Amino acid sequence: MYSLGIDIGSVATKAVLFDGDIVDRVILPTGWSPRQAGKDAVIELLKKNGINQVNKIVVTGYGRIAVDFADKVVTEITCHGKGAYVLNNKVRTIIDIGGQDSKGININKHGKVIDFIMNDKCAAGTGKFLEVTINSLGEDITEIDELTRKAVAEKINSMCTVFAESEVVSLLAQGADKANIIMGIIDSIAARTVSLLNKINITDEVLFTGGLANSSQITNQLTKVLQKKVKTDTNSQFAGAIGAAIIGWEELQ
Amino acid sequence: MKSITSLNDYFAQLHIEDLNDYGPIAIKNLKENEQKNIVGIYCVFTPTELISAANAIPVSLCSKNGSTIPDAEKYLPRNLCPLIKSSYGYAITDKCPYFHFSDLIVGEITCDGKKKMYEYLNELKPVHVMQLPQMNSHEIYFEFWKQEMIRLKKRLEKEFNVQINNQKLAAEIKLKNSERLVLKELYQLQKLTPPPLFGSEVLRLLNLSQFTFDKQVANNRTRKAIDKIKQLYQNGDKRISDSAPRILITGCPMGNSTEKIVKLVEKNGGVVVCFENCTGIKDKEDLVLENCDPIEALTQKYLNIPCSCMSPNDNRFELLIKIITEYQIDGVIDMVLQACHTYNVETLRMKEFVNIDKEIPYMSLETDYSSADIEQLKTRISAFLEMMY
Structure with missing residues (x-):
């Protein structure tokens, strides 16, 4: 069966x-x-x-x-x-970042959803945000971990995908390093996600799921901003x- | 006309708009044929009994559809509650028949946005603004609100050249109470398991009574609806599953554009059994006392409406304690209109109250009158209902 x-x-x-x-x-x-x-x-x-x-x-x-x-x-x-x-089964909070939305989900000790929060109306902090901004650099989303290995983040101020894209273009024009810009984008996603998660109580282990969980840089950055170990799984x-x-x-x- | 053998038939054949004594046509007749004065109102804090006692017709003005918002945004800031923008948009475009026929508008200061909007509205029609105290816990606020009642009474008397005596006022209080009682009987049918009605149907019937201006006629209509619903239900017409999650909707006023939330709940397996908002039970639960000074009775009733503009708003929580048990609520959806600061801030206390004290799921949804968030709402509401299985 x-x-x-x-x-x-x-x-x-x-x-x-x-x-x-x-x-x-x-x-x-x-x-x-x-x-x-x-x-x-x-x-x-x-x-x-x-x-x-x-x-x-x-x-x-x-x-x-x-x-x-x-x-x-x-x-x-x-x-x-x-x-x-x-x-x-020790996980009580899930961060799920997919192509078009990001979510924080709390579950109880039986795996049942007890609370959740979702981004609204906007691509800020989602896979789409990453894709659009990375593409404007002529890079591929699957390469971000490799590209940013030694990078120091440039500050990306805008949460809006469209404005962030133009910010990326002007950073390039100012001669900023591509890898540092990508790191800045990753920082921006982590910051946005953590501000979303502030709306739900994080009590225990946190698992990162969805497509963006493939990136160890994003996972590390989430851990840093959240000040709590964010885990991933090969099946995330x-x-x-x-x-x-x-x-x-x-x-x- | 097909004979009615089921609740679905009943609602399919209930063409509210075609009924006599209902809606825009009824107001036109009252104004033009019966020479009645029409008083437009926006909020359940308005003591409609005083208006009726002045031999005028109180009518709720249009405020719940987004179509007039672009017109309003020519003058008002975009970052303002949709209800205020919609109201103002209806007024300036003359698209609200009730506004069109109104001789006077009565508004209460329930928030800063409305307060300032009334100033502009006054350029279109005479507006009488009642200053509502922001607290109801002390006798000085009672005294203040009583003075506002008297000020409204005097304004109505002057405006319409009438005398409002206590006898007439007491009779109107009695009549309005009778409407509250019969509507209570209607919406309390939803305490049954399974509930006989969908939430959207309850809203339709409440609307029918609200816009049937002869309250005797309105009460007869509601009474007939109750009898029919009871009869069909008792004959075994149970359309809603026993296991459908029973949802309480609380928060900002609902209707028209925001009925999207009711529809999404009910399309995804839930049923709205109670509306703790101004469209639903908020203004109907408590009656006006009949055996005391009518002005004081009105003052007490209206000061105690459990609105988030009151600080603190303990009455709302006391009401919820009662409802959650009586209606066997499985989950609470708190609908907040964008930029409604008081309801929005109150979501924190509400969430803690529902999750911790009542131990049931809670979700607040911030929305506006657009349909831009339909897909998002669908996912949220479906996931919320899934928490209850």
């Missing part, structure tokens, strides 16, 4: 196959059609594992409403809570999909 969890984010679609344990996972770019991306992820996962069908499909993420093959649709807040708890980006798969699995039991 299998359950399948799909997290269709604004940038990447993650899918996890589950049989009481994580069997396999895939990640694909979401592209312009969240529905197609979800479908492709299912097909790829089934093919890779030589399975014809699964017993339950739970879909989450911003594209969750676009699919027509879901047995259940759950918000990414509940799924990230569940997924993070399974990755580390899959936390939402794992949570979705488990919710499906629990319904099968």
Whole structure:
């Protein structure tokens, strides 16, 4: 018996196959059609594992409403809570930074969401913010850790993605070092995230999930600003999909 | 007309706008055919009994739709509560029929934004501003507010060339109390498990009574609605699941543009069983005392409305203690309009009260009259409801 969890984010679609344990996972770019991306992820996962069908499909993420093959649709807040708890059951706060939003989620000792906070109406502090500003430097988002290894942050003042982009351009014009500008962008994301987290109580271990958790520089900076160890997991980006798969699995039991 | 065999039928066939004695047409008739004076009001702090006793018709002015905000922003700052901007926008564009037919506007100083907006409004229509005390805990505030009641009484008498005697006032108090009682009976149906109505339906029926200006007619309408709902419910018409999370909406006035929140709750598996706001129960729970001096009775009633403009606003918390138990509330959504400082600041106390004292989930949503935040609200509200399963 299998359950399948799909997290269709604004940038990447993650899918996890589950049989009481994580069997396999895939990640694909979401592209312009969240529905197609979800479908492709299912097909790829089934093919890779030589399975014809699964017993339950739970879909989450911003594209969750676009699919027509879901047995259940759950918000990414509940799924990230569940997924993070399974990755580390000592975790009580989750920082999830994805392509278009950032969230702080508090869970109790049973992995149930008890409080959450979400950015509103604005891309400040999200993956999109990072992508737009990094692209304006002609660099790729996956290279930021490498690029900033010895960097000293330039101050980026603007929280607004559009204004920050022009700030980056003028810093370049003033001859600032590219790596230092990128470090400044990372600082800005960490500062924005921590100010969001101030609205919820952080009582215990903190896990960083979502695509930006792949960056150790962002994780370190969050730890520094939050003055609390922020952990990640090799499955951090899959936390939402794992949570979705488990919710499906629990319904099968 | 199809016969009504279900609650869904009942609401599908309830064309409020087509009813006689309702809404803009009724106000036009009252003004033009019956030569009544019309008094526009904005807030539940207005003692409507005094207006009725002056033989005038109190009517709530338009303030809950975002379509007039761009017009208002030509004159008012953008960073202002949408309710104030919408109200002013309606007034200057003459898009609110009730404002159009009003002979006098009565406004209360419930916040700084409204206070200053009334100054501009006065250039369009005569505005009588009541200064509301910001505290209700001491007799000096009672005395102050009583003087404001008397000042309004005198203004109405002068404006409309009438005498408001105690007998007439007592009769209007009785009538308005009867409206409160029948509306209470209506919204208290939501204490049932499962609730018979969706929150959006409760709002429609409250609106029907609010804009039916002959209160005898209004009360009969509400009474008929209650009887029909009870009958269909008792016949087994239960549309809402027993396990649907029962949501209390509290906070700023709601309606029209902000009904997006009610819709999102109810589209995502929850049901709004109570509205602790000015659109809902805030002004209806307490009656005006009938066996004492009518001016003092009005003073007491209106000074104790549990609005965040009062400091401290303990009455709101006392009311919530009662509601959360009686309506078996599973989660509280505190809707705050952008730039409504008092309700916004009060969210902290409210969150602690709901989370710690009542041990149920709480979420505050800051919103405005636009639909720009619909997707965000959808995720937040869905996740909030998921916390209750």
